[in-house]
Amino acid sequence: MINWHTCFFLLFATITCAFAVAVVVSANVVRMAVCLIASLAAVSGLYFLAAADFVAAMQLMIYVGGTLVLLVFGVMLTARGPFVSMKITPANWLMAGLAGGALLILLLCAATSVDAWKTAAVAASAPAAEGGHTVAPIGMALLGIRVDALEQANPALRGGIAGYLLPFEIVSVHLLVVLVGAAHLARARRRRRPAEAVPDASRSA
Amino acid sequence: MENELALLNNYLVVGAMLFGIGVIGFVSRRNMIIIFLAAEMMLQGVSLSLVAWARYHNDFGGQMFVVFIITVAACEAALALALILMLFRASGSLDIALWQHLREANQPAYVDEEIPELEVKSPTWPRLVPAGRQPELDRSDTEHRPSV
Numbered sequence: 222m223i224n225w226h227t228c229f230f231l232l233f234a235t236i237t238c239a240f241a242v243a244v245v246v247s248a249n250v251v252r253m254a255v256c257l258i259a260s261l262a263a264v265s266g267l268y269f270l271a272a273a274d275f276v277a278a279m280q281l282m283i284y285v286g287g288t289l290v291l292l293v294f295g296v297m298l299t300a301r302g303p304f305v306s307m308k309i310t311p312a313n314w315l316m317a318g319l320a321g322g323a324l325l326i327l328l329l330c331a332a333t334s335v336d337a338w339k340t341a342a343v344a345a346s347a348p349a350a351e352g353g354h355t356v357a358p359i360g361m362a363l364l365g366i367r368v369d370a371l372e373q374a375n376p377a378l379r380g381g382i383a384g385y386l387l388p389f390e391i392v393s394v395h396l397l398v399v400l401v402g403a404a405h406l407a408r409a410r411r412r413r414r415p416a417e418a419v420p421d422a423s424r425s426a
Numbered sequence: 427m428e429n430e431l432a433l434l435n436n437y438l439v440v441g442a443m444l445f446g447i448g449v450i451g452f453v454s455r456r457n458m459i460i461i462f463l464a465a466e467m468m469l470q471g472v473s474l475s476l477v478a479w480a481r482y483h484n485d486f487g488g489q490m491f492v493v494f495i496i497t498v499a500a501c502e503a504a505l506a507l508a509l510i511l512m513l514f515r516a517s518g519s520l521d522i523a524l525w526q527h528l529r530e531a532n533q534p535a536y537v538d539e540e541i542p543e544l545e546v547k548s549p550t551w552p553r554l555v556p557a558g559r560q561p562e563l564d565r566s567d568t569e570h571r572p573s574v
Contacts, residue, residue, distance in 0.1 A: 234440045241444055241467055245451035250459055257463050264444070264470050271437065271481040276473075276492045283496055288466070288503045295459055295507040299514045309454060317454030325446025332438035338482070339433050355486050362490060369485070385490055392497045399501040407508035 230270055236263035250296050258289050275356045363389045437478030445471030458510045458520045462503075469499050 240260035247253045261284045268277035332338075361368045365384035444467055451464035473492045480488025510520070517524045526536055555561045 230436065234436070237440060238443045238447070241447040244463060244467065245447055245454070250457060253460060253463060257467070260444075260467070261470060264474055267437070267440065267474060268477050271477045273477045273480065273486075273489050273492070276477060276489045276496075279493065279496055280473075283500055284466075284470075288500060291503055291507055292459065292463070295510060298511060299459070299520055309456060313454050317450050320453055321446050321450030324449055325442060328442035328446060329439060332435050332442050335435070338435040338438070340482075355489060358486055359489060359493065362486070363493075385494075388494060392494055396497060396501050399505050403504040403508035406505075407511045 226270065229266065233263045233266040233270065236260070237267065251293070254289055254292055254296065257292075258285055261285055261289070273355060275359050434478050434482045437481075438475055441471040441473075441475035441478065443471070444468070444474065456522050458513065458522055461522065462506050462510065465506075466499065466503070469495060 237260050240256045240263065243256040244253050244260065247256060261280065265277040265280040265285070268274075268280060358368050362384045363386065365386035367384055448464045448466075448468035448471060451467065452461055455461055455464065473495050476488040476491050476495070478488075480486055480492075513525065514520055523536055529535075553561075
């Protein structure tokens, strides 16, 4: 009997990690962007497996559809001739591998050290989010109502369970301000002087 | 459910892999766009761990965090690409080493591999005098141009 949940978990986890390594190792910027698309799409598959369907759909739409298209536009706007790859010395790789590898080993040890975490979920006391129907609870929580916490038995705890209306508003205004600022920063301005000074610190240093 | 692999700690392992690989890419690469990609990857590692915790505790608070993380990451992407575009217009390259004068005061400069400069010897051209005058010859001219 094949456990399809396990199969798909292995598949998505392998795709995620393999394409993440490809992003770091690859030399071509466009190829890296495509590898990152594959990696993030596999991460959204992992979200689906973890019964987070709204987050997974959001990941597919915003990251794979939006952010990476923006990124490819950035690559194209800054392309100059054939895509130049900056030289990385083996010493750079060694230092980065030491620093990142030490952090990676620490995180892996932390993730595998606790025996209680080797279960998929704690005993389902409130099976509200189980089954992957999370769109309605998340929407209500963004409006300020936690539908899974309405029948909280302890009245002392009931006041502390609020929704996410205030963070939602803050992040909305934040998104608006940032997008206006980004458009202002990236606008094409008229050049006043014919030749701008090029900071060339690495050559002169 | 026996033979189950999609456990909390396996999700955490995948998230840690994404974060660690992102750190390695962030530290080692020099292209600003690639550094930005690596930062996105680190954010994804954290988001995956949060979703796994939400599933473990049967509470979608972790998913709410991920919703906000994705929103802030979209802001960050727009702002980062605008900044990268601005820096590219100012310096003509995506190399982060061109902006190393922003480093701390007591840090040594990162010196790229030295490209040996081409030595161009300027050739000795004949000197011309105004028309109608006898050119004055000095010794180096006569040595250099024996036909004169």
